[in-house]
Amino acid sequence: MRRLRSSFILATTAVILAACGGDGATDDSARNTASEGAGGQVVNYTAPTELATLDTTLMTDINSSNYISHAIEGLLKINADGKPVPAIAAEAGTVSEDGLTYTYKLRDDAVWSNGEPVTANDFVFAWQRLVDPEAGASYAYLAETIKNANEIMAGEMDPAELGVIAVSDTEIKIELTQPTPYFESLLAFSAFFPQNEAFVTEKGDKYGTSSENILANGPFTIENWDGTGLTWDLVKNEDYYAADEVQLEEVNVQVIKETSTVVNLFQQGSVDNAQVTGELVKQLATDPNVVVQKKARTAYIEFNHDNVYLQNAKLREAIGLVINRDELVDSVIGDGSTAIGGFLPADFVSNPTTGEDFAAEAGSYLEYDVERAQTLWAEAKAELGVEEITFSLVGDDDEKNKKISQYIQGQIQNNLEGISVELRNVPKKNRLELANQDEFDLLQTGWGADFADAINYMDLLYSTSAYNEGQYANAEFDALIDSSKTTNANNPEARWADLMAAHKLIMEDAAIIPLYQEAETQLRNPNLKGIIFNSVGNEFDLSRAYIEE
Missing domain, CATH: 3.90.76.10 (Dipeptide-binding Protein; Domain 1)
Structure with a gap:
């Protein structure tokens, strides 16, 4: 098994040295050869970010x-x-x-x-x-x-x-x-x-x-992760109670953050999946191996409300209004993600009476409007007594998030004269630590639903929530959330009204800036079958997957 890991890393090194040539089409014969060459039921999988912890108590990502x-x-x-x-x-x-x-x-x-x-x-x-x-x-x-x-x-x-x-x-x-x-x-x-x-x-x-x-105690054991490294393996657990249902012997995982590199690896037959973003999505649009997975996940900008300047609602709203979300998803990200005008993703939860989707019923906020943003910024400067402000924007260091950070920086600096944005893109593990320590002004973050209920998102901005890194505090919002959990817990219609009102309040207060609902475009080995994908909770399950030989 360790021989497979060595071969994988050597293949990765070789492809990184190669140019990103070709027309983007994937050679199916290479895919078959890769699977067979790996030794049967072995998958070479890629991940966009490193592991932060394996402790389920301390896990946050x-x-x-x-x-x-x-x-x-x-x-x-x-x-x-x-x-x-x-x-x-x-x-x-x-x-x-x-x-x-x-x-x-x-x-x-x-x-x-x-x-x-x-x-x-x-x-x-x-x-x-x-x-x-x-x-x-x-x-x-x-x-x-x-x-x-x-x-x-x-x-x-x-x-x-x-x-x-x-x-x-x-x-x-x-x-x-x-x-x-x-x-x-x-x-x-x-x-x-x-x-x-x-x-x-x-x-x-x-x-x-x-x-x-x-x-x-599950279908695989995790092997060869040293706590900081960019590789690890899932190895079939022979003592698993349903081991006879697990066909994959091993999944070799490699963190690769550069899109062109991982696409090259896929096209060479060295890996069985490749996350694709930006221009490469368009180039590979006709590739038969492309799959798109829509997620119940919202990407957003969180403000540090301990920052005296960001306590000004007009300034927060101005920042939100200069970000063109349609341009962001179409021209910068380009992976199938869609612009979003609220905190909750579409097709997640529905009105218990009418069946209307929460996101549709809630409506859209902070629509792109540079003129209004500049008016609000002028008013905020007068209220704050400043002409210039510098903010830090903290985000992940993978290629996709770097591009998003740069776009946001440009939109703010080009449209709100006097505001400077300093980018700090770091490995995800470090970004989570910076967030926990409140060492940011603007935080490029996101939330994927753990379970199908609106409270899973709304709880994030409750004043005492551990996930409220920006320290947002609004007594009226807290009261609505409390009501949804107590007084109206057994009244679906009243509970829905509480959550809808709470959402309206935080969006009108520009508590956060919604960016997009995440989708993931991947190239995937057509011989890799049986993966279970979930829009809520853990995103994928390889325990019953297999290589069709």
């Missing part, structure tokens, strides 16, 4: 979540129809009539990669760690409807008092404080995956920092 979900399974998983179904749970759970108690029986053939059985205590331990304020888990808020979770997160109760009980090694009971319609979708998300208590305790701060410091 979708790329890390995508890969850890191949190594660890929770009680439930998302199937090809986008529905949560049993995984480590042996069967569908039972739910009390009042919707407050969930009970699950666990499989008796699920084991960790160290040979120990997966038990109910592994879930209890992981969820207690999730809500423990000392852990600092950004996803802790997802557990807020579990009994005593809020009190634990506030430091008022011990994590051991969380409403999750190991009835036995193979039975778990979960007590909620209020009905939560999307709760089973949460159980399929990586933040709620189990952890082996003895192993985590032994590893301490090293847990999840490399492939040697993680245990698997």
